[in-house]
Amino acid sequence: xxxxxxxxxxxxxxxxxxxxxxxxxxxxxxxxxxxxxxxxxxxxxxxxxxxxxxxxxxxxxxxxxxxxxxxxxxxxxxxxxxxxxxxxxxxxxxxxxxxxxxxxxxxxxxxxxxxxxxxxxxxxxxxxxxxxxxxxxxxxxxxxxxxxxxxxxxxxxxxxxxxxxxxxxxxxxxxxxx
Numbered sequence: 001x002x003x004x005x006x007x008x009x010x011x012x013x014x015x016x017x018x019x020x021x022x023x024x025x026x027x028x029x030x031x032x033x034x035x036x037x038x039x040x041x042x043x044x045x046x047x048x049x050x051x052x053x054x055x056x057x058x059x060x061x062x063x064x065x066x067x068x069x070x071x072x073x074x075x076x077x078x079x080x081x082x083x084x085x086x087x088x089x090x091x092x093x094x095x096x097x098x099x100x101x102x103x104x105x106x107x108x109x110x111x112x113x114x115x116x117x118x119x120x121x122x123x124x125x126x127x128x129x130x131x132x133x134x135x136x137x138x139x140x141x142x143x144x145x146x147x148x149x150x151x152x153x154x155x156x157x158x159x160x161x162x163x164x165x166x167x168x169x170x171x172x173x174x175x176x177x178x
Contacts, residue, residue: 027062030086030149033141034058036097037130039123051119054097055127059135061086061145063153069174070157078168081153085173086145091132096124146173 036056069082099120135141154169161167 026064026066027089028065028152029060029062030152031061031145032058033135035131035135037127037134039127039130041119041123051099051123053099053120053123053127055093055124055131056095056097057091057093057131059088059132060090062089063149077164077166079157080170080172081157082172082174083149083153086142086149088136091135093128093131
């Protein structure tokens with residue numbers, strides 16, 4: 001009698017996990033960082049002229065959502081998201097700090113406008129390259145980008161599934177194939 005009654009009155013909840021919401025952009029920006037680099041150069045003009053320049057900039061770490069894999073287990077209310085590691089996709093100079101000149105003959109002056117412009121342009125170009133390298137190689141920035149990506153992806157998947165309050169989302173990073 002119990003089996004017959006249970007069979008006629010059986011209640012079960014089947015949950016469908018939505019993971020394929022529309023993607024407006026294929027790259028998800030997860031972190032913007034700021035950094036600065038100091039460039040010190042000798043003018044090579046025979047007057048012992050040295051210039052210090054601070055180059056300030058920002059870098060943006062993104063995740064390629066086109067390469068993401070979503071694995072859903074509706075019965076266990078679980079989603080595994082496999083995404084590539086965040087990468088630095090944009091690095092731009094946002095400004096320059098003060099530039100100081102030093103010459104043995106005249107402290108904090110350069111004596112030549114043309115030489116000063118040439119030296120400033122060289123420093124700016126070198127600063128831009130060094131700024132991008134320092135952001136790209138900074139382990140702390142990469143760890144922060146991974147953490148931000150995890151939180152952002154978890155939040156997005158839970159937002160896609162508001163009817164599942166206990167949804168478990170796990171984010172796993174896969175090696176970039178470049």
